Every structure is written in structure tokens, then in C-alpha cells.
Amino acid sequence: MTAAAPQIINGDNFPLAEARAIAKRFSRPKAIIYWVDFSISISIAWAAFYVAVVSPAFSLIQIGAILVASLAHYRAVIFTHELAHLKRGTFTVFRAVWNIFSGIPMMVPSFSYTGVHIDHHRPGIYGFKEDGEYVPFATGKPWRIIAYLLLIFVLPLLMAARFIVLAPLSYLIPPLRGILWKSLSSLAIDLNYARPPQGKQDDESWRLQEFGGFVLGAGVITLVVLNVLPVTVLVIWYAIAVIIFLMNSLRTLAAHAYRNPGDQLMSRSDEFLDSVNVPGIPFITALWAPVGLRFHATHHLFPSMPYHEIEKVHKALVAELPDNTAYLSASRKSLLDALVRLWNEASQAQSNEGRGVRATN
Helix, strand or coil: CCCCCCCCCCHHHCCHHHHHHHHCCCCCCCHHHHHHHHHHHHHHHHHHHHHHHHCCCCCHHHHHHHHHHHHHHHHHHCHHHHHHHCCCCCCHHHHHHHHHHHHCCCCCCHHHCHHHHHHHCCCCCCCCCCCCCCCCHHHCCCHHHHHHHHHHHCHHHHHHHHHHHHHHHHCCCCHHHHHHHHHCCCCCCCCCCCCCCCCCCCCCCHHHHHHHHHHHHHHHHHHHHCCCCCCHHHHHHHHHHHHHHHHHHHHHHCCECCCCCCCCCCCHHHHHHCECECCCCHHHHHHHCCCCCCEHHHHHHCCCCCHHHHHHHHHHHHHHCCCCHHHHCCECCCHHHHHHHHHHHHHHHHHHHHCCCCCCC
16 A cells, blocks of 8 residues: 655745734634533443443443443543643643543543643654654654554553553552652553653642542452442443544544654654544544644644634635645545554664665755
8 A cells, every 4th residue: 555755845845924813813612612512521431331331241222332432531531631731730630530431441641641741732842752642653664653553452451450450559569659750650651651750730720630530440340249230240341442542542542643762852843744634534534533633733833722623724724825735745545544654754764774874855
């Protein structure tokens, strides 16, 4: 499977000032949209989860319920991205409700993403080793892409063990506390990522969230052992978690071009051009890139722009920029198109390495 060679445009030619002027017209986060969207998503998610648990094993009803629950839970979980960008001290009730009904049950409470993601947008960190959400897939060997996808089967179990086993154990073995925070408290794609010590950008309630993950996880397992809940609850949870991680992993691979080998300082324009928009078909593309993440490149131009405005900004930029060539260069036709381009660039990089050629941007 092949694709046309990507057109790489220098960030110096990107009309950043004009783009910022256009984006100023758009609004701040609207709480009612967050509440309605999340409430509908999480209600469907848990209703479908219940249907999956009580339905006959491997029946069409159970399979359908698992798929619906996975998509709905995925959309609900992705609100963690919005929480990471919401101004500190705002949406406190929404944040708590999200953690109770989505983050903690899925073993990904908000503290595991908030500070980590903000660093991903910091000048001088994007694309470097301090960026836990960046791996130079396009400049390395293609097998790393496959290896990253295979992690979906391990991650749900690892996250559950982190909260149910390692968290309480760390209070008996104090040195384990530091290891947990540094290496097992981040939703990062770089397995070598070391989380910095806790700072003001992190959730103040992270210990409470951690305790909630332990109580919920240990409580459900105890109820299953006592035959109060069927073991199907755990099986369905694992199946849904794997599907969520699969969709998010594919989305993550399609979110950037991943051309920074880890030693190139990138401007905001360069960062945009190393990121990807997949406008696609709204109701279809939004299934794998929910809550505004179809426009990931645009998000990197305006990180604080709420998800319900990002498509409007995208359309305005396409229509109003004096020259939208550079802006449109970050768009892909589909998820498959983005993944094929990434694979081809990685394959070309491996071929160049074999011939002793150093790729340059």
C-alpha cells in the first residue's frame, strides 16, 4: 500500500498572525455543552455495559452492546483532554463527576493526563524526550508502530494493577511512591517518559483520585470473588478497555507526523505542520477522534480553544486565510491515509538508514 510523498512546508511561511486574528472571534468553553455531551455519552456507556453483562455470552446482542459501550466510554474518557486544557480552578464539579463516572472506572483519572499533556504543548518540550506524548515514529523503524499498537492488550491490566495493587503497596514500601509517580502515573506513549515531580499544573486531588481507583477496583474484584457480581463484569470491562486503547492508539498515530527525531526545536507553526487534521465525515470520523480531536493540528495552533469551537475555527481558517496552502497541508483524507503516510515515512527512514542516508526535514 503506497501513498504520495508528503509535502513538507517550512513553518516560517505559515500565516500565524492571520490565523490568530481569525481565531479570536471564537468563544470560551461553554459548560452546558460539556455537561450535556458527557452526560449523554456516559449514560449510553453504562447502559450498554449493563446490557453486555446480562446478555448471553457471544450473542449478537452482547457483541453489539460491547461495541456501543466502547464507543460511548471512549468519547466520555476523551474529555480528559479537555480537562487538561481547562483553566485551573474552573469546571471543578464537572472534573469531579468525570472522575467518578469515567476516569476512575476506566483507571485513567484526570491526574494521569493533566500535567503530562500541558507539557506536550510547551515550547521547547514538544517532540523532545521530555514530551511523553511524542515518539519519532516517522524517523524510526516501522516495527515500533506495530509494537505500540500491541500494547493495547497489556495497558488495561497494567493500569488496574497500578491502582489496585501497587498504590496500597507503595505506602508499605515508601520508595515505590516515587517510582509510581515517575513511571506509572502518566498517559504517555513514550515508555521511557519520566514524569517530573508534582507541580502546580498537576491535579491537587491526585491522591484522592488514586484512592478512588483502589477502592473501586478492589471493591469490584471482591464482589466478583464473593459471587455478588458475575466474572463477566471484569471480562466486559477488559474488552471495552482494549477497544478504547485500540481506537485511541490509532488516533494517536494519526495525530502527528512524528518527524522530530527528538533534537529539533520547533516553533508553533512547525508544531502545527507536524500535526494532523482529519476533517473526514463528521459523524464517522468523530467515532475514532471524538471531542474535537479530528482537528488535532488546529488544536496545536490554539490549545486553549474548546472542542465545541475547533471545527468552526478550522472552517474559518480554510475560508479566510489569504493563502491557506500551508494550513491545508496538515490535513489528511482519512485515518487510513494518515496511518499509511506515517508507515511509508518510517519505511523510507529505515531504507535511508540502511543506505547510510540521514533524513532531513
